[in-house]
Amino acid sequence: MLELRKANDRGYAQHGWLKSWHSFSFASYYDPKFLGFRDLLVINEDHIDGGQGFGTHPHKDMEIISYLVEGALEHRDSQGHSAVTRPGEIQVMSAGTGIRHSEFNAKKDDVTHMYQIWIQTEKVGLPPRYDQKDFSKELNSEELVQVVGREKDASYLRVNQDIKMWVGKFKDAKSFEFSLSKNNAWLQLVKGQMNINNREMQTGDGMAISQLDKVNIKTSDDAEFFIIELT
Numbered sequence: 001m002l003e004l005r006k007a008n009d010r011g012y013a014q015h016g017w018l019k020s021w022h023s024f025s026f027a028s029y030y031d032p033k034f035l036g037f038r039d040l041l042v043i044n045e046d047h048i049d050g051g052q053g054f055g056t057h058p059h060k061d062m063e064i065i066s067y068l069v070e071g072a073l074e075h076r077d078s079q080g081h082s083a084v085t086r087p088g089e090i091q092v093m094s095a096g097t098g099i100r101h102s103e104f105n106a107k108k109d110d111v112t113h114m115y116q117i118w119i120q121t122e123k124v125g126l127p128p129r130y131d132q133k134d135f136s137k138e139l140n141s142e143e144l145v146q147v148v149g150r151e152k153d154a155s156y157l158r159v160n161q162d163i164k165m166w167v168g169k170f171k172d173a174k175s176f177e178f179s180l181s182k183n184n185a186w187l188q189l190v191k192g193q194m195n196i197n198n199r200e201m202q203t204g205d206g207m208a209i210s211q212l213d214k215v216n217i218k219t220s221d222d223a224e225f226f227i228i229e230l231t
Contacts, residue, residue, distance in 0.1 A: 001211060002197060005034070007204025010045075017052035021045040023188075023206050037186050037208050038230040039161055042118035045204065047111050048073075053104030059095035061126075063119035063159040065148060066091040066103075067167075067226060069190055071112025077101035081130045088136030090147045090167075092157045094121070099128040115188065117228070122150075122161045133157050139169045144178070144227075164229040168219070175218045182229045185209040192223030 011022035011029030023043040024034045036042070041062075053074070066073060066085060073085045077093070078100040085091045093099065105112040133156070138145040146156045148165035164181065187196065187207045194201040195218040201207060209215060219225075 001209075002199055002215075003208040003210070004199060004201065005206035005208065007202065007206075010204075017049040019047040021204070036120075038184055039120040039122075039163065040117070040186055040228055040230060041120055042116065043186070043188060043206065044116045046114050046116060048105040048114070050105055050110050050112075051108045054102060056100050056102045058098060058100050059093070060098045061121050061124045062095045063121050063161050064093045064095065065117040065119070065159070065165065066093075067115040067117065067190075069113040069115065069224070071110055071114070072106035073112055073114055074104045074106040075101060075130075077128075077130060079128055079130060083130075083132055085132055088139060089132055089134045090157055090165075091132040092130070092148060092159055094126060094129040094160055096121075096126040096128040096160075099130075115190070115226075117165075119159060119161050119163060119228075126160055131157050135167065139167060142170055142172070142174070144168045147226075162231050166227045166229075168223070168225050168227075170219050170223045171221065173219055173221050174223070175216075177214055178217055178227070179214045180209065180212060180229055182231050183211055183213055184231065185227050185229045187227045188225060190224040190226065192225075193220040194218065194223060194225065 013020045068087045076082045084106045144166045189201045
């Protein structure tokens, strides 16, 4: 089963320095039909003005993934981590028993464009943890790259939930079959156009994939997207 989530149907919030599109119910945006998808609770597409950002705030028992499209995101947290994430890099934060952090656009004059993803943790009360990794070289291969998973593997970042996250950045149009190891997935199209099992997608669209073992994907030139496999 495929369910298309059109970009223009998402929730939208504007807070001066922040423009944010919500794939699922978030903050003051509520849609009982879109409360999440399996263990995926939040996909927010954010545009943050130069030098602006989210002040220090808490999280608990949540797996948080940040995906940079353009710009740079500066992260500081109560565990002493301080880092800047750029396009091609992925940031993960397992909030565990509790962590406080801030996120600011590290560029003073340019907008930072990012996606933030929240995944329900599989076990509460775990120690907080932060990590990030540069996948730029792998993403230049014109192949899907696994960037997040539950197992300990040096090739990707780890979270406390049975998911896999893949990223594709294709300069040239591509047609391929994607096998779902968990039979459920969310596909988010960041840039370009796609066709999934003859369903058309445009920039910003999402697709819930349920109870399928494979899908046929066709992309346009300059397509960028991520897939989150879920149980």
